[in-house]
Amino acid sequence: MMKEPVSEEILSAFVDGELTPDERAEVERWLDHNPQARETVDAFRRISGLFETMARSEVPAEFPAEVLQRAERKMLLADAGSVSRKKRARGWLLALAAPIAAAAVLIFVVRPMVRGPGAPERAAEVARHRNGGELSPTAEHSESDEGTKFADSSRTAEWSSKSGQPPESIVAGALSKNADDEDDPRLATIIDDIRESSGEQNVVSVMRMYVADRAQGMVLLQDVLSDKLVIVDEPGEDESGVLESGRARAGTKEVAAAGAPHSAQNEALYVVAEPEQVIAAFREILARDNPGLRLAVEPPIEVAALDAASRKELNDVTRAVERHLARRLDETDSREEKAPAPAGDDKPADNAPQPAQRGEPERKPENKPAAPAAARKSAASTAPAESRAIAPQKAKGAADLAAGSETEGVKDAGPAQNANRGAALSRQRVVQVPSALENRQRGSEETQAQTNRNSSRNRGQAKEAQAAVSQRQADKSGDKLKADAAASNQGLSLVRVLILIEPENPPPASPNAEGNP
Amino acid sequence: MSKPDQELIADCLNGQTHAFGDLVVRYQNRLYNTLVGVLGSVDDAHDVAQEAFVNAFQKLHTFRGHSAFYSWLFRIALNSAVSRQRKVNRVPVSIEAVRERSGIEPIDRRPASRPEHALETTERQTAVRSALAELAEEFRTALVLKEMENLSYQEIAEIVGCPVGTVRSRIHRARSELREKLQDLLREPCDT
Numbered sequence: 251m252m253k254e255p256v257s258e259e260i261l262s263a264f265v266d267g268e269l270t271p272d273e274r275a276e277v278e279r280w281l282d283h284n285p286q287a288r289e290t291v292d293a294f295r296r297i298s299g300l301f302e303t304m305a306r307s308e309v310p311a312e313f314p315a316e317v318l319q320r321a322e323r324k325m326l327l328a329d330a331g332s333v334s335r336k337k338r339a340r341g342w343l344l345a346l347a348a349p350i351a352a353a354a355v356l357i358f359v360v361r362p363m364v365r366g367p368g369a370p371e372r373a374a375e376v377a378r379h380r381n382g383g384e385l386s387p388t389a390e391h392s393e394s395d396e397g398t399k400f401a402d403s404s405r406t407a408e409w410s411s412k413s414g415q416p417p418e419s420i421v422a423g424a425l426s427k428n429a430d431d432e433d434d435p436r437l438a439t440i441i442d443d444i445r446e447s448s449g450e451q452n453v454v455s456v457m458r459m460y461v462a463d464r465a466q467g468m469v470l471l472q473d474v475l476s477d478k479l480v481i482v483d484e485p486g487e488d489e490s491g492v493l494e495s496g497r498a499r500a501g502t503k504e505v506a507a508a509g510a511p512h513s514a515q516n517e518a519l520y521v522v523a524e525p526e527q528v529i530a531a532f533r534e535i536l537a538r539d540n541p542g543l544r545l546a547v548e549p550p551i552e553v554a555a556l557d558a559a560s561r562k563e564l565n566d567v568t569r570a571v572e573r574h575l576a577r578r579l580d581e582t583d584s585r586e587e588k589a590p591a592p593a594g595d596d597k598p599a600d601n602a603p604q605p606a607q608r609g610e611p612e613r614k615p616e617n618k619p620a621a622p623a624a625a626r627k628s629a630a631s632t633a634p635a636e637s638r639a640i641a642p643q644k645a646k647g648a649a650d651l652a653a654g655s656e657t658e659g660v661k662d663a664g665p666a667q668n669a670n671r672g673a674a675l676s677r678q679r680v681v682q683v684p685s686a687l688e689n690r691q692r693g694s695e696e697t698q699a700q701t702n703r704n705s706s707r708n709r710g711q712a713k714e715a716q717a718a719v720s721q722r723q724a725d726k727s728g729d730k731l732k733a734d735a736a737a738s739n740q741g742l743s744l745v746r747v748l749i750l751i752e753p754e755n756p757p758p759a760s761p762n763a764e765g766n767p
Numbered sequence: 768m769s770k771p772d773q774e775l776i777a778d779c780l781n782g783q784t785h786a787f788g789d790l791v792v793r794y795q796n797r798l799y800n801t802l803v804g805v806l807g808s809v810d811d812a813h814d815v816a817q818e819a820f821v822n823a824f825q826k827l828h829t830f831r832g833h834s835a836f837y838s839w840l841f842r843i844a845l846n847s848a849v850s851r852q853r854k855v856n857r858v859p860v861s862i863e864a865v866r867e868r869s870g871i872e873p874i875d876r877r878p879a880s881r882p883e884h885a886l887e888t889t890e891r892q893t894a895v896r897s898a899l900a901e902l903a904e905e906f907r908t909a910l911v912l913k914e915m916e917n918l919s920y921q922e923i924a925e926i927v928g929c930p931v932g933t934v935r936s937r938i939h940r941a942r943s944e945l946r947e948k949l950q951d952l953l954r955e956p957c958d959t
Contacts, residue, residue: 258943259935263920263935268920297914300952301914301915309816313816314788314792316817317791318787320817320818324825
């Protein structure tokens, strides 16, 4: 018989069969003479019994396919750089059209072999496959006797500034189609995404910017965007689009508060701008020395899929751009009546408003005395003080460009014109991450498929639908100039981008010393 | 006859990536259900399980086979789960909250089940999940691995990365707390 009481911990181990034979025998003897210990053992056993009756469920049938798709996205695109979005979309549609079943495991075969044995040969094969531009009708490419196939179903690409460049053979293949991508392979998918989304007003591109410090990331992003004339939106602006000084100050506070990412948990930046402005901003972000900064392209979201509050935020920013555009067009029309329209040496942007180009003889770069005045007017009225409130250094953006600064702006227009157009056509606003987006992140592949299908459908209908909405909004205001401007706005190719600023998670601790995963 | 894990892993590393699909199918439900116990949410369990498989696929070449594949996989999942749990920092505070979060409608699998018994079973399971969710993360994980995975203390110690004695202590603490929280339930006659 045991001389000392047996602890409950020993009794717990006894229930689990984790005692040595000697210990076990000793506990059994103890239990014979201690009813309270027997009660404890009984309670522990009943707790175990409760677990046995716990409901078990099964993962959805498409789970293996989802796993392999995600693995493919992570492993291949991270290495392979850009694939044209059309190709990716086609791959997705085909992949999603395939019946999701256990057999799908064999269809969505991934390509880890790029990193495995024989990687160079396989990488070259991947590059040839992608660079060739022709996908078979099934978007699959038989690679080996084992039936390994390619399904180009990637939609997400991530690059880390510390993880180095993708394999050269793949990068070369991926980038050869687009000279713009040559400056930085990490930009390739971003450029694809931005350009594909331009002019589609019911669709919002989504980028994630992973940074070590979210507050600094927000400042960096706003700084760079402001340099590219994507100005901070001002919620205090009145409906007429006229910025009043008093309200501007109020707005400064509001935006400064909203732009204080230190206190916010899920902030994002919503940007409405010309595609080249956004691309230039991302190019500059990548060019700056930001160790650990990483950008990821996410599938686009539909405005209609967001909750009401998020939708309102996004629509407010869009309307702000449209109002400014309407005002710019109004001013231009007034000038046009006073001055004859010149031939215009500037090569207009493809997506620039034609009336604005026709009516800006004084904004040619050669005509500097007039240009700064026009642009300063624009800067004074549209580049609000709240920019300074968030990042003082970025106040130079519009005004300096207006004065002919060397700061890189929209490539195909003079700096003064850029200042005017940029101020009118771009906005950024700090927003809370739309809950619908968060929900979407955990949505099923089926939901994703539906979203993709809806996105495709909406992309096709976007301009028409937006034209009607904008026209209705403008008509409602009773302002014919606005209505006309909104209508002419349909000729623009603005892009809507939601940039989520995420803290870079620390790498997971090694779960296994031997495997070190 | 199904291939052993090591063969599937070797096949996968040799380029037959469908072999990894077989591993996923083999362990997906086991991993998922255990994660439901650890995380208390079917959504989180689904996401973490998926993430674990993806990470395992990426790191498969580092797996040496010194431990079971599932243990290795579960370690990966646990890392994801722990970081996710800490990040979200959600603590269910009510039975209803747990029921909503877990998303599991308990199933009475016994053929002789009655509607009222099914209700009792549902309530019992919800109560257990609620009590489980209130445990400290390390206690809950150790107990779930013991009760749902039936792993030995040694295996649990390898997975969570602590000494066997610590595992024994954590399991005991978890049981003691559950005994307090579920006294009423434990007093009922056990007809399961």
